[in-house]
Amino acid sequence: MRIRDRRAEDVPEINLVPLIDVILVLIIFFVITTTFDARSVLKIELPRAGGEAHAASDPLSLLINADGRYFVDDREALRTDVESLKRTIVEVAGDDRDRTVLLRADARTPWQAVVTAYEALGQLGFTRVANATAPEAPAASPQ
Template sequence: MRLDTANADDEVEINLTALIDVVFTLIIFFVVTTSFNNRSALKISLPSSSANQTEAARKPLTVLIDRSGNYYVGDHALARKDLASLKDALRQQAGNDTGRTLVIQADAKASHQSVVTAMDAAGQLGFTRLSIATAPEARDE
């Protein structure tokens, strides 16, 4: 009695479903773990400080000041450098939430007057929590 187990009609087939699942999982992993820097075009160097950093519970409102004195509130650049336009931009971004922390990130070469103008705008709007961002101090060891 002879059993014929080899059929000439059987085709070799490669199942790609598992491979596609692995590739999609890797793509999702890389997209989720990639950090996107939305301020890559704006280069500022922060002044240094030896104080420790603290984190706020809510996301703070940021005011960036570049070395030429231009203001950036949140992700928006201001067209003018005056107090009124800065106050309007802060009011639009914060609304009535003046208990929120306002972080001023000024370039180390920015004029002192532009930082004082930002602090004055925050005070006139009623912000009570003001923080000035600094870079960690370089330690010589």
């Protein structure tokens, strides 16, 4: 009778399931802990104006990009109509109607988008609205 050694027939294998689980947990961890800054993604060109800068404490930021899309603080309005914009403003601002609204519209924004923003703010009862502008470019002096 011949006794065989079964250890020689065992083929070592690498189980990938625990490795995949660990990688998925790491991916989820990094996605959740990453901070997203919507303002760094949006490129707008503010209209130019002279005058002094006036800063308000903790203003509600309403940004309109060149395509006419609205962003209230870091939340985007789903559509470009007045009702959708009003819902987004109420979700972000709550019942605080005395808060200053800082309206930042791209210089290439269609005027209708700005008028829609003013209409939504007026219907909600916001009375303090400030327009953000970029400082005028210095004039070249003749030499």
